[in-house]
Amino acid sequence: MEQRIKEIMGAVFEVDPSTVDENASTDTIENWDSIRHMSLIVALEEEFGVQFDDDQITDMQNYKLVVLTLQEAQA
Amino acid sequence: MKTLIKYTDLLKENKRLKEEVAGKPAFNLHILNNITVNMLKDVLEYNVRLIGINPEIQVHDYDTIVQDSMAMGDDNKAKVIFWELANYMPGLYYKADEMDNTQLQQLIDKVKNDIDLVYGSLKNSSIVFVNTFCASPFAEYDVRKSNLRIAEEVLNQYLDQQKPDNVFLVDVKRVYERYSLEACVDMRMFNSSKSLHTLTFFQGYAEEILPVLRSVTGKAKKALIFDCDNTLWGGILGEDGFEGIQMGEDGKGKSFHLVQRMAVELSKKGIIIGLNSKNNAADVDEVLEKHPDMYLRDEHIVIKKVNWQDKVSNLRQIATDLNIGIDSLVFIDDSNFEVNFIREQLPEVSTFQVPKSAHEYPAMMKEVSRLFYHHSQTKEDLERIKMYKQEQQRESQKDGFGNLDEYLSSLGIVIKIYKNDSSLIPRTAQMTQKTNQFNLTTQRYTENDIKQFVESPDYGVYVFEVSDKFGSYGITGLSIAKTNGNEAEFDSFLMSCRVLGRKIESSFLSYIIEDLKKNGIEKIASKYSKTAKNAQVEPFYDNNGFEVLQQNENEKQYQLQLDNWQAIYPEFITIELAGNTVSA
Numbered sequence: 137m138e139q140r141i142k143e144i145m146g147a148v149f150e151v152d153p154s155t156v157d158e159n160a161s162t163d164t165i166e167n168w169d170s171i172r173h174m175s176l177i178v179a180l181e182e183e184f185g186v187q188f189d190d191d192q193i194t195d196m197q198n199y200k201l202v203v204l205t206l207q208e209a210q211a
Numbered sequence: 212m213k214t215l216i217k218y219t220d221l222l223k224e225n226k227r228l229k230e231e232v233a234g235k236p237a238f239n240l241h242i243l244n245n246i247t248v249n250m251l252k253d254v255l256e257y258n259v260r261l262i263g264i265n266p267e268i269q270v271h272d273y274d275t276i277v278q279d280s281m282a283m284g285d286d287n288k289a290k291v292i293f294w295e296l297a298n299y300m301p302g303l304y305y306k307a308d309e310m311d312n313t314q315l316q317q318l319i320d321k322v323k324n325d326i327d328l329v330y331g332s333l334k335n336s337s338i339v340f341v342n343t344f345c346a347s348p349f350a351e352y353d354v355r356k357s358n359l360r361i362a363e364e365v366l367n368q369y370l371d372q373q374k375p376d377n378v379f380l381v382d383v384k385r386v387y388e389r390y391s392l393e394a395c396v397d398m399r400m401f402n403s404s405k406s407l408h409t410l411t412f413f414q415g416y417a418e419e420i421l422p423v424l425r426s427v428t429g430k431a432k433k434a435l436i437f438d439c440d441n442t443l444w445g446g447i448l449g450e451d452g453f454e455g456i457q458m459g460e461d462g463k464g465k466s467f468h469l470v471q472r473m474a475v476e477l478s479k480k481g482i483i484i485g486l487n488s489k490n491n492a493a494d495v496d497e498v499l500e501k502h503p504d505m506y507l508r509d510e511h512i513v514i515k516k517v518n519w520q521d522k523v524s525n526l527r528q529i530a531t532d533l534n535i536g537i538d539s540l541v542f543i544d545d546s547n548f549e550v551n552f553i554r555e556q557l558p559e560v561s562t563f564q565v566p567k568s569a570h571e572y573p574a575m576m577k578e579v580s581r582l583f584y585h586h587s588q589t590k591e592d593l594e595r596i597k598m599y600k601q602e603q604q605r606e607s608q609k610d611g612f613g614n615l616d617e618y619l620s621s622l623g624i625v626i627k628i629y630k631n632d633s634s635l636i637p638r639t640a641q642m643t644q645k646t647n648q649f650n651l652t653t654q655r656y657t658e659n660d661i662k663q664f665v666e667s668p669d670y671g672v673y674v675f676e677v678s679d680k681f682g683s684y685g686i687t688g689l690s691i692a693k694t695n696g697n698e699a700e701f702d703s704f705l706m707s708c709r710v711l712g713r714k715i716e717s718s719f720l721s722y723i724i725e726d727l728k729k730n731g732i733e734k735i736a737s738k739y740s741k742t743a744k745n746a747q748v749e750p751f752y753d754n755n756g757f758e759v760l761q762q763n764e765n766e767k768q769y770q771l772q773l774d775n776w777q778a779i780y781p782e783f784i785t786i787e788l789a790g791n792t793v794s795a
Contacts (some may be wrong), residue, residue: 143219144219147219147222147223147226148219148222150226170404171247171249172249174247174249174250174400174404174406175218175222175249175250175253178218178250178409178410179218179219179222182217182218182219182410183217183219189399190399190403193399193400194403
């Protein structure tokens with residue numbers, strides 16, 4: 137799953153997926169602004185067949201939280 | 212409902228396509244909005260790149276539609292406007308129903324006023340896509356018609372009544388209908404981010420405007436080529452026989468009948484209809500001529516390749532014979548083998564396969580028709596089929612003459628030149644958009660652009676019409692010259708390939724140079740800009756006495772001194788200047 141997340145983040149933020157590491161966040165990735173955040177949500181939901189609620193959407197501000205929230209949504 | 216590309220795949224494809232179209236001239240598009248539509252940028256970039264255009268898309272700041280429109284007064288770039296009624300003022304989607312009639316009327320009047328401002332300010336834009344208002348995402352639970360719905364209805368009427376020629380209204384309700392409101396709207400981020408629409412909606416939206424984008428960027432298709440068996444009629448002529456094939460209005464051939472009717476409609480709009488079929492030519496001709504159930508007849512068909520050659524060679528030959536690019540062709544066939552063969556060998560051709568269930572065929576044909584959409588229809592479009600037929604007669608007569616000049620003399624060619632004639636603006640713009648091969652600079656212009664040239668004292672817009680003893684070819688070429696003191700520059704020079712090979716191009720060029728010289732011009736600059744399609748005109752200016760100043764792989768720049776220059780016209784061409792002209 138983590139590899140797929142990195143692929144998605146790479147495509148959405150226009151960075152090489154291999155540069156997306158554990159510490160990636162809205163502070164370290166330049167293109168990760170509020171606009172691209174919505175794109176990330178759309179791409180994750182589509183890829184993993186889940187739907188996030190409003191709080192989850194605002195929570196996912198870094199890579200670790202994306203993984204955690206996604207696991208939560210899939211559970 | 213069609214399967215749409217996944218967002219991640221779209222983004223990845225977008226990156227690849229970006230490289231592919233990188234060298235091409237930019238097509239600029241501004242997105243104005245009062246709602247967050249950033250995913251629309253990705254979706255439009257993807258779709259526009261797919262048709263071979265290099266988009267430069269700018270999403271403007273949130274909720275500055277009127278201000279931005281007014282600030283962009285003279286700008287001619289294309290615009291997309293997302294004006295969400297429910298967000299017209301903060302919280303309108305719940306405040307609207309608290310309004311009394313006077314307040315509602317005030318709101319409507321304010322929106323009307325803004326529409327006037329936007330329409331008026333953007334009058335120079337090449338094309339403006341404006342969405343119709345739609346209350347549906349906020350009116351789901353209405354019992355009585357809500358105020359938002361009432362405003363929607365009144366304002367949509369107004370949008371339509373006041374609409375200038377360069378505005379295309381996009382009916383967003385059609386997208387909601389096609390993909391369902393549920394799939395198009397996502398309320399989760401409406402309050403926090405003012406984002407309302409889903410990716411599905413934006414993809415549906417792109418489908419709505421793509422035919423128009425194709426048309427204004429010169430990417431509309433020109434010829435529709437059919438296979439015959441199980442494509443124009445049900446059954447196989449060689450096996451089922453003349454009596455056995457089906458294309459009647461009643462009975463099993465109904466779908467084929469409908470498809471034939473649509474093909475006839477396209478031919479009336481100037482789309483070339485052709486055949487590419489493995490059959491005996493005489494058998495197919497007999498069906499076209501005598502079968503009582505045929506609706507599509509010989510008179511509608513411009514080109515026939517009915518033989519036993521492979522269909523790829525036939526399609527190539529069709530493009531050559533018609534003098535159009537291979538990417539202007541659309542082909543329909545029922546066979547898996549043929550369709551795959553062509554898709555593989557000629558990916559530029561849009562190839563469609565007849566659906567297995569006959570009842571789906573007319574719907575597919577409607578989808579095909581969208582590729583031929585022309586934003587503005589001209590007289591030449593409607594006459595084109597007749598002209599292509601005349602061209603075939605000329606070609607067959609050509610064989611009787613040994614010497615080309617002798618043949619040309621027998622034609623009685625007349626070139627009629629129009630200068631700065633405002634009635635020809637639509638056709639002039641259309642030629643700049645559609646002409647690819649005989650085109651020196653391949654500048655694409657809209658009607659608004661041409662209008663500005665025609666009205667400007669610094670430009671001369673020369674357009675010509677060619678006729679001969681077989682009839683008129685219509686308006687088939689143009690040149691735009693920009694003047695500055697005693698110097699001039701050819702901004703554009705192009706003509707239709709229909710009139711090539713008759714020494715018309717150099718006669719026309721001579722005429723313009725003569726006219727410029729009469730008006731005090733002493734020196735003319737010109738250039739050739741290379742594209743994938745215009746290699747044939749590379750030596751044009753060299754052959755007509757211009758001197759190369761500078762050249763590289765993609766461009767040649769020329770100049771011509773007029774002090775000793777003399778016009779030369781072939782004896783067999785008559786040049787006339789149309790009345791109704793304005794001198795420079």
